[in-house]
Amino acid sequence: MTEELAELVARHPLFAGLPTDVASLVAGCAHNAAFGTGELLLAEGEPAEALYLLRRGRVALEIRKPGSGQLVVETLRPGELVGLSWLFPPHRWRTDARAMEPVGVVSVDAACLLAKAEADPAFGFALMKRLLPVLLSRLQATRVRLLDLYGDGAHR
Amino acid sequence: MARTAERPAVAGTSLVPLVHRIAWRRRETSDVVTIALEAVGESLAPFRAGQFHMLTAFGVGEVAISVSGTPGAPGPVEHTIRDVGAVSHALSHLPAGGVVGARGPFGTSWGVAGLEEEDVVVIAGGIGLAPLRGAVHQLSKRRGPGRLTVLVGARTPDQLVFADDVRRWRELGADVRLTVDAATPDWGGEVGLVTALLPGASFDPARTVGLLCGPEVMMRFAAADLADLGVDSSCIRVSLERNMQCGAGICGHCQLGPLLLCRDGPVVTYGGTVAALMGQVER
Numbered sequence: 231m232t233e234e235l236a237e238l239v240a241r242h243p244l245f246a247g248l249p250t251d252v253a254s255l256v257a258g259c260a261h262n263a264a265f266g267t268g269e270l271l272l273a274e275g276e277p278a279e280a281l282y283l284l285r286r287g288r289v290a291l292e293i294r295k296p297g298s299g300q301l302v303v304e305t306l307r308p309g310e311l312v313g314l315s316w317l318f319p320p321h322r323w324r325t326d327a328r329a330m331e332p333v334g335v336v337s338v339d340a341a342c343l344l345a346k347a348e349a350d351p352a353f354g355f356a357l358m359k360r361l362l363p364v365l366l367s368r369l370q371a372t373r374v375r376l377l378d379l380y381g382d383g384a385h386r
Numbered sequence: 387m388a389r390t391a392e393r394p395a396v397a398g399t400s401l402v403p404l405v406h407r408i409a410w411r412r413r414e415t416s417d418v419v420t421i422a423l424e425a426v427g428e429s430l431a432p433f434r435a436g437q438f439h440m441l442t443a444f445g446v447g448e449v450a451i452s453v454s455g456t457p458g459a460p461g462p463v464e465h466t467i468r469d470v471g472a473v474s475h476a477l478s479h480l481p482a483g484g485v486v487g488a489r490g491p492f493g494t495s496w497g498v499a500g501l502e503e504e505d506v507v508v509i510a511g512g513i514g515l516a517p518l519r520g521a522v523h524q525l526s527k528r529r530g531p532g533r534l535t536v537l538v539g540a541r542t543p544d545q546l547v548f549a550d551d552v553r554r555w556r557e558l559g560a561d562v563r564l565t566v567d568a569a570t571p572d573w574g575g576e577v578g579l580v581t582a583l584l585p586g587a588s589f590d591p592a593r594t595v596g597l598l599c600g601p602e603v604m605m606r607f608a609a610a611d612l613a614d615l616g617v618d619s620s621c622i623r624v625s626l627e628r629n630m631q632c633g634a635g636i637c638g639h640c641q642l643g644p645l646l647l648c649r650d651g652p653v654v655t656y657g658g659t660v661a662a663l664m665g666q667v668e669r
Contacts, residue, residue, distance in 0.1 A: 371578060374579055379603055
């Protein structure tokens with residue numbers, strides 16, 4: 231089972247190309263999980279205890295706005311990572327993440343993963359080198375979206 | 387003297403607009419309209435996808451508008467206009483039967499004629515899909531092995547244009563993906579930057595051509611992302627616009643570095659000089 235999970239982890243774009251033993255370390259903290267349409271993978275304010283490697287289906291990151299219900303701020307597709315708040319204190323989710331359709335993930339226990347990273351700095355560094363680009367690209371995309379590029383368009 | 391002899395000698399670069407009538411108009415979004423023009427007398431030369439016409443709203447002014455129709459298609463020539471200034475406001479509010487002036491076509495094209503084998507990734511932002519529309523029509527009917535991916539970003543779902551075309555392109559086998567910056571409750575599609583759609587797209591970077599049109603910052607980011615994925619920057623084409631006025635490379639208002647974009651553009655190859663110019667702050 232762990233071997234299958236290690237294979238799933240190694241095949242996920244987030245960890246693709248990593249040595250087998252690194253994927254196995256991640257897989258040792260992981261299990262498969264599924265969510266039905268509309269089900270929450272994570273909820274704002276709740277403890278951030280897992281990261282999800284999205285394998286199947288799309289997930290919407292939502293923020294609750296009084297009077298407007300749930301605002302979708304970003305959607306994530308298979309191959310992406312759901313949830314990064316487990317990485318740093320206060321380890322609480324800042325958004326909801328809802329399955330837009332049937333979703334399949336590899337769910338990785340955050341405490342287990344962090345403990346392995348603390349115990350093995352080389353593994354921890356390899357992990358960070360995979361996670362930080364995700365944070366960076368989301369930050370950069372957010373900056374561009376803040377420009378409201380389509381709002382002040384040219385003639386054509 | 388014959389009427390044609392009174393016009394400037396260089397064919398296709400006339401400074402004199404030809405009179406056209408609006409055959410029909412279609413509202414695309416709250417501030418975008420497509421008008422289809424038919425010549426009242428003398429016709430404009432055939433256009434290629436990506437080229438533009440200078441359209442005149444009589445008594446108001448003239449503005450560069452990319453052709454959004456398909457080259458060679460019978461009937462009136464479509465132009466999709468966003469209401470952002472005095473001239474585009476006047477043009478977009480003229481009724482069917484209204485009369486406008488038109489010059490051109492001007493500039494370079496997307497060059498889709500030679501793209502049978504290649505995978506093509508089209509990335510459009512907002513009204514930037516309009517200058518690409520004819521090219522996507524042509525590419526979606528290719529018989530070669532090349533795959534066609536069309537990624538479209540807009541501010542909100544109601545700002546997405548050409549829904550019927552998107553349906554048709556998908557029916558013809560294109561992988562068309564849409565995303566918005568801000569979702570509405572009824573939107574079940576993607577939310578995020580248009581370039582975030584790239585990882586899910588299926589193309590071989592080694593034989594891919596990118597066609598990009600939209601806000602310049604978006605094109606810069608999209609071009610960089612394509613290059614990061616392995617697409618050669620010489621295979622990425624962007625559509626740049628400056629203050630197009632004469633359309634013939636005479637007046638210099640549309641100069642960008644060594645380029646006169648009305649003549650050397652609007653479609654230019656990304657990479658090298660253009661990549662550097664797109665990163666500069668113009669004052």
